[in-house]
Amino acid sequence: MLTIHRLDLEDARLLIKGASEKARDIGVPMCIAVVDESGNLVAFERMDGGKTTSVIIAQDKAFTAAAARKATHEYNAANVPGNLAFGIHAEVGGRLSTVGGGLPVLVNGEVVGGIGLSSGTPQQDMDCAQAGIDYFEQQRQ
Amino acid sequence: MLTIHRLDLEDARLLIKGASEKARDIGVPMCIAVVDESGNLVAFERMDGGKTTSVIIAQDKAFTAAAARKATHEYNAANVPGNLAFGIHAEVGGRLSTVGGGLPVLVNGEVVGGIGLSSGTPQQDMDCAQAGIDYFEQQRQ
Amino acid sequence: MLTIHRLDLEDARLLIKGASEKARDIGVPMCIAVVDESGNLVAFERMDGGKTTSVIIAQDKAFTAAAARKATHEYNAANVPGNLAFGIHAEVGGRLSTVGGGLPVLVNGEVVGGIGLSSGTPQQDMDCAQAGIDYFEQQRQ
Amino acid sequence: MLTIHRLDLEDARLLIKGASEKARDIGVPMCIAVVDESGNLVAFERMDGGKTTSVIIAQDKAFTAAAARKATHEYNAANVPGNLAFGIHAEVGGRLSTVGGGLPVLVNGEVVGGIGLSSGTPQQDMDCAQAGIDYFEQQRQ
Incomplete structure (x- = not known):
């Protein structure tokens, strides 16, 4: 039996x-998804003001980060022609x-969920996702 | 140009x-979706404790109620074999x-969004959706 | 070789x-799709004022009527439990x-396309689809 | 409440x-989609003479431009291996x-819809989409 x-x-x-406080700080209204x-x-x-396409994209980023236990920008780095992982964006x-x-959320080294942001540049989305995790870790203490 | x-x-x-206060009152943890x-x-x-399937079902109910401007239980009443609308649940x-x-949310007679609940019986889901609308209308005043 | x-x-x-003139006459703004x-x-x-869900439904009705060469209300009549065609709405x-x-459009006994309407009751949708065909046949002469 | x-x-x-006048001028029959x-x-x-695949592609371009509030050729520029947005074409x-x-349609600085063209080269599609917007802006005055 597994305990999750x-x-x-x-x-x-x-x-x-x-995440949304950071998004307000940088002036970019975002779509923010949190998954298990x-x-x-x-x-x-x-x-x-968040984008309509981002309703789905934010969820997909969070889904990827949690269910694959990997940040979407790490997949991005591997998703280049010639790399054996290339094409994984269509999976x-x-x-x-x-x-x-999209970032996985870890507690005690274990992935317990994921957060995905969309509507800004990827870097802005990443920064706001990280701000969400920072706030979460700070408030849990 | 239209104004929406x-x-x-x-x-x-x-x-x-x-909606979630009502769900707590009746002791059924729900998935609750609100759409534009x-x-x-x-x-x-x-x-x-909300059901995993209900993550999508709640969204689909809210989608239907808003985008078709009709409660999902009204579609249910028409969706019987022999009725000319039968089969619409696959559309x-x-x-x-x-x-x-799933219920449409109206303000001044205009549909401005929808709410969808899932995890209980359809009647429980309907009651909680209505409780969400009641609370919304009360707080807006 | 086939000639189509x-x-x-x-x-x-x-x-x-x-179709849209008829829809205006009965006071129901519609989504109207015509397919080959x-x-x-x-x-x-x-x-x-046409419904958002009807954007897809109108297209699906027209698609069905043309590609299956059968009015959607004829499928409706067969789509009842116990009939061997039952369940075809999910195909x-x-x-x-x-x-x-949804109605097929025929010229010289051959299906050359389809028309699908959505946003009213199925009967209203059917009436407006038929009005579209009537107007088309009248203007072609 | 938001006003859209x-x-x-x-x-x-x-x-x-x-858009279609421009398409006729350059001799390329197009699929032309306009979304909200x-x-x-x-x-x-x-x-x-428009291409069958373009029935969907034109709609997807218009969808993207409106719902993401960005021209599809701008996404194209960012969608290169190594860029943090790479892979977004599968979203x-x-x-x-x-x-x-695909181009967003703006009125008073606000995105009110989108137009998508397909059947020519991407540059021809872009030129015709722009011609649609130019004509729209000229006629509205």
């Missing part, structure tokens, strides 16, 4: 709060995202 | 709050839901 | 014009529509 | 008219197009 640790809704809200360790959605918010019906902005 | 009114994130949070008038997600929460890639629990 | 006859864009515009004999879109109009990824409102 | 501005059908017809600000189809025309079920020919 998984973000609860309160955890997800902390992640979204930290299996990649299924726990919470989502589209800030007023899982295109849900596997190789666009920066 | 659409729920903002603060509105969506009110809808989720009202075109059916795109604005906010989502899975209460701890839009199966996203058109005819399961009770 | 297919609606051109001018034909499609006539079909849409006739293979079910691929030739022209589409969403009248102001072709759910694109096969059994909801009234 | 959206193309109406008359606006969409202007965009298609301008959320990416849902408002009007579509396949000129006689949203593959509907996010990075092929030139």
Whole structure:
């Protein structure tokens, strides 16, 4: 029997709060998705002005980061022609995202969920995802 | 040019709050989705214990109610063999839901979004969706 | 070698014009799709106020009527439990529509396209689809 | 509550008219899609001779340009191996197009819809999309 640790809704809200505060700071309204360790959605918010395409993209980034236990920008680095991983962005019906902005959420070295941001540049999305994780880790202590 | 009114994130949070309070009252953890008038997600929460299938079903109910401007239980009533609408539950890639629990959200007679609940019986889902709308209307005043 | 006859864009515009005039007469803004004999879109109009879900449903009705060479309400009549055709509404990824409102367009006894309407009741959708065909046949003479 | 501005059908017809006149000028029959600000189809025309694949591609380009508020050729520029956005062409079920020919339609600095062209070279598609916007802006005055 396996014992799994998984973000609860309160955890997800902390992640979204930290990410959205950073998004407000940089002036980019975002779509923010938090998923559990299996990649299924726990919470989502589209800030007023977030892009419609980003509703799905944010979820796909979070899904990828959690369910593959890897940041989407790490997949991005490997997703270049000639690399044996090239083409992975089309997997899982295109849900596997190789666009920066999806990060796994770890507790005690274990992936318990993922966070995905979309609407800014990939770097902005990554920064806000990290801000969500920073806030989550700070508030949990 | 058309002028459209659409729920903002603060509105969506009110809808989720009202629905989740009702869900707690009846002891059924729910997935709760709120979409804009075109059916795109604005906010989502899975209460701890909400079903994994309901992550999608709640979104599909909210999508249907908003984008078709009709409660999913109204589609349910028409979706019987022999009725000219029968089979509509498979439309839009199966996203058109005819399961009770999706309600359009109206302001001044105009559909501005939708709310969809899933994890309980359809009647429980409908009651919680209505509780979300009741709370939203009360708090907006 | 096969020789196929297919609606051109001018034909499609006539079909849409006739259907939309009827829709205006009955006061129901519609989504109107016209496809070729293979079910691929030739022209589409969403009248102001047409439903968002109907964007896809109208296309699926037209697709079904043309590509299966059968009105969607005829499929509806057969799509009842116990009938050997039951369940056909989920075929072709759910694109096969059994909801009234899709009609094949025939010229000299040959299916050259299809028209699909959505946003009203199935009967309203059927009436407007027929009005489109009537207008098309009248103008071609 | 948010207030959104959206193309109406008359606006969409202007965009298609301008684009198709340009397409006729250069001798390339096109598929032309116009969507609202959320990416849902408002009007579509396949000129006689337009490609069947382009029925979907034109819609995806228009969807992307409107719902992501960015021209598809701008996504194209970022969608190169090594760029953090690489792989984005597979997002949203593959509907996010990075092929030139999709442009957002702006009124008073706000995205109110999108236009997508397909059947020519990407540059021809872009030129015709721009011609649609030019004609729309000229006729609205």
